[in-house]
Amino acid sequence: MTDTSAAPVAGKPVSDRDRVIIFDTTLRDGEQCPGASMTFEEKLEVAALLDEMGVDVIEAGFPIASIGDFESVAEIARRAKNATIAGLSRAALNDIDRCAEAVKHAKRGRIHTFLSTSPVHMKYKLQKQPHEVLEMVVASVTRARNHVEDVEWSAEDGTRTEIDFLCRCVEAAIKAGATTINIPDTVGYTTPAEYEALFRTVIERVPNSDKAVFSVHCHDDLGLAVANSLAGLAGGARQIECTVNGIGERAGNAALEEVVMAIETRSDVLPYRSGINTRMLTRASKLVSAVTSFPVQYNKAIVGRNAFAHESGIHQDGMLKHTQTYEIMTPESVGVSKTSLVMGKHSGRAAFRDKLKTMGYELGENALNDAFTRFKDLADRKKVVYDEDIEALVDQGIAAAHDRIKLISLSVIAGTRGPQRATMKLEVDGQVKTEEAEGNGPVDATFNAIKALVPHQVKLDLYQVHAVTEGTDAQAEVSVRLEENGKAVTARSADPDTLVASAQAYITALNKLQMKRQTMNPQSAAG
Numbered sequence: 001m002t003d004t005s006a007a008p009v010a011g012k013p014v015s016d017r018d019r020v021i022i023f024d025t026t027l028r029d030g031e032q033c034p035g036a037s038m039t040f041e042e043k044l045e046v047a048a049l050l051d052e053m054g055v056d057v058i059e060a061g062f063p064i065a066s067i068g069d070f071e072s073v074a075e076i077a078r079r080a081k082n083a084t085i086a087g088l089s090r091a092a093l094n095d096i097d098r099c100a101e102a103v104k105h106a107k108r109g110r111i112h113t114f115l116s117t118s119p120v121h122m123k124y125k126l127q128k129q130p131h132e133v134l135e136m137v138v139a140s141v142t143r144a145r146n147h148v149e150d151v152e153w154s155a156e157d158g159t160r161t162e163i164d165f166l167c168r169c170v171e172a173a174i175k176a177g178a179t180t181i182n183i184p185d186t187v188g189y190t191t192p193a194e195y196e197a198l199f200r201t202v203i204e205r206v207p208n209s210d211k212a213v214f215s216v217h218c219h220d221d222l223g224l225a226v227a228n229s230l231a232g233l234a235g236g237a238r239q240i241e242c243t244v245n246g247i248g249e250r251a252g253n254a255a256l257e258e259v260v261m262a263i264e265t266r267s268d269v270l271p272y273r274s275g276i277n278t279r280m281l282t283r284a285s286k287l288v289s290a291v292t293s294f295p296v297q298y299n300k301a302i303v304g305r306n307a308f309a310h311e312s313g314i315h316q317d318g319m320l321k322h323t324q325t326y327e328i329m330t331p332e333s334v335g336v337s338k339t340s341l342v343m344g345k346h347s348g349r350a351a352f353r354d355k356l357k358t359m360g361y362e363l364g365e366n367a368l369n370d371a372f373t374r375f376k377d378l379a380d381r382k383k384v385v386y387d388e389d390i391e392a393l394v395d396q397g398i399a400a401a402h403d404r405i406k407l408i409s410l411s412v413i414a415g416t417r418g419p420q421r422a423t424m425k426l427e428v429d430g431q432v433k434t435e436e437a438e439g440n441g442p443v444d445a446t447f448n449a450i451k452a453l454v455p456h457q458v459k460l461d462l463y464q465v466h467a468v469t470e471g472t473d474a475q476a477e478v479s480v481r482l483e484e485n486g487k488a489v490t491a492r493s494a495d496p497d498t499l500v501a502s503a504q505a506y507i508t509a510l511n512k513l514q515m516k517r518q519t520m521n522p523q524s525a526a527g
C-alpha cells in the first residue's frame with residue numbers, strides 16, 4: 001500500500017480513481033542506453049525488486065538482441081511472482097518467435113512488437129511504403145497472438161506519424177489481436193497538449209479502440225517525458241511506460257518514481273492510482289544506480305540526495321514549524337526515513353543493518369556481511385563515516401558481486417621521480433596472478449598492470465574522480481567507461497585511496513564488458 005499521507009491536498013478517494021498500469025522498461029529501454037548494461041544476476045535482482053514493488057508489467061529485455069538478453073528474459077519470466085513479463089521484438093517473424101520462447105515461462109507473458117510508422121522512419125529506416133508497413137503490422141501482431149493472448153503493438157515514432165495512417169495502423173493492430181496499443185514519443189518531440197490531443201483523436205476515431213488499453217512511452221529529449229506521460233493519461237491512455245531513475249535511450253525515459261509520485265501526490269487533479277508501493281522507490285533507485293553505475297543527480301525529483309534536504313534558514317525555520325510548509329510529500333512515503341544514528345568503528349552489525357534500511361537498502365545475508373566487513377575496514381581508516389560513504393561502499397559491493405576478475409592487492413610507487421610503477425595482484429577466474437607495470441603517472445601505471453594481467457583492446461572513454469565527502473580522508477569515487485565495438489559499459493568504485501578506487505572501477509567495467517561479449521548473439525542485428 002502506498003502512503004496516502006504523502007498527499008496534503010485532498011483528492012478523489014483511491015477507489016474512485018482509474019487504475020493506471022505501470023509498465024517498467026528499465027531492463028530494456030533503460031539497459032539499452034550507452035554504458036548502462038547490467039549482468040544477468042543484476043537483471044534478476046532488479047526484476048525481483050520491481051515485481052515486489054508492484055510494477056504491473058516488467059519489460060525484461062529484447063530476446064533476439066543477444067543470448068544474454070534471451071536468457072535473462074526467460075529467467076525473469078520463470079521467477080516473476082505477480083508481474084506480467086514482456087519481451088520486445090521487431091516486426092520480423094523470427095524475432096517474435098524468439099520472444100515467445102523467452103516469455104513462455106511466465107505466469108503472464110506478453111509479446112511487445114513494434115514497427116515505425118512515421119514518414120521519416122518508413123522512408124529512410126525501413127525503406128518501405130505505408131501499405132507494406134500496414135501489412136507487416138497485421139502479420140506481426142497475428143504471429144504474436146498465435147503465441148500469447150497478451151500482445152502489445154507500438155507505433156514507433158508515433159508522435160511524428162501522420163494521423164490518418166496512425167489510426168489505420170492502430171485499427172489493424174487491434175483487429176489482428178493487439179490488446180495494448182502504445183503510441184511512443186520515440187524522439188521526445190511532443191508537448192503535453194499535443195500528446196493529450198493525439199490520444200483523444202486516436203481513441204475517438206479508431207472504431208475498435210475500446211478493445212485495447214492505450215499506452216504512453218515518452219523520451220525526455222526536451223525534458224517533457226513525465227509531463228507528456230501524464231497528459232497522455234488525460235487523453236485516455238491507461239498504461240505508462242517508464243524506467244527507474246528515468247534511464248533510457250539518449251536523454252532517457254519518463255522516470256517511474258516521478259510519474260508514480262505525481263499521481264499519488266496530486267490525486268485532486270490526476271484522478272488515477274497505481275499499484276506501486278511507493279516506500280520502495282528509493283530502494284529501487286539505489287539498486288538501479290548501483291548496478292548501472294549511473295549516478296542519480298543530487299537534485300533529481302523524488303530520489304535525489306537533495307530531494308528532501310532544506311538548506312536555507314527560512315526553509316528550515318518553516319520546516320520546524322510545520323513540515324508541509326516546504327514538503328509536498330514525506331520522505332518516508334518514498335522510503336527515506338530520518339535517522340540519528342551516527343556510524344563509526346564501534347557500530348555493530350545490527351546498527352549497520354538498521355542504517356542501511358533507513359537509507360533505502362535491503363541486502364541479503366551474504367551482501368550484508370560483505371558490506372559490513374568493508375564498512376568496518378573503512379571505519380578503521382576514516383574518522384567519520386558519512387551516509388554517502390556507506391552508499392558508495394554498498395553500491396560497489398552490489399556491482400562487484402559476480403565479478404570474474406577481482407583485485408587482491410595494489411601498491412604504487414609515485415612521486416616526482418618517474419616512471420611511476422604499479423604492482424598488482426589479481427584473481428582471474430580463480431587463478432591468482434601478479435604483475436608489475438610502469439606508466440605515465442600512477443593511474444596509467446595501474447591501468448597498464450591490469451592490461452598486462454588481463455590482455456584486452458578496449459577504449460577508455462571516461463575516467464572521472466570526485467570526492468564522496470569533504471576532508472583529505474574522503475573516499476574518492478572513480479567512474480570509468482570502457483568501449484568495445486560500439487558497446488559501452490560504465491563502472492564506479494569508491495575508496496579512500498584514489499588508485500585503489502581507479503583499479504577497482506576499471507576492473508568492474510572490464511568484468512561487465514566480458515559478460516557482454518560472452519552473451520552477444522552474433523546472428524542478431526538488433527540492439
Ligand code: KIV
Pocket residue numbers: 029114154155156157182184185186187217219
Ligand atoms: O521509444 C520507442 O519508440 C521504443 C519502442 C520500441 C517502444 O522504445
Ligand code: ZN
Pocket residue numbers: 029184186217219249
Ligand atoms: Zn523508447
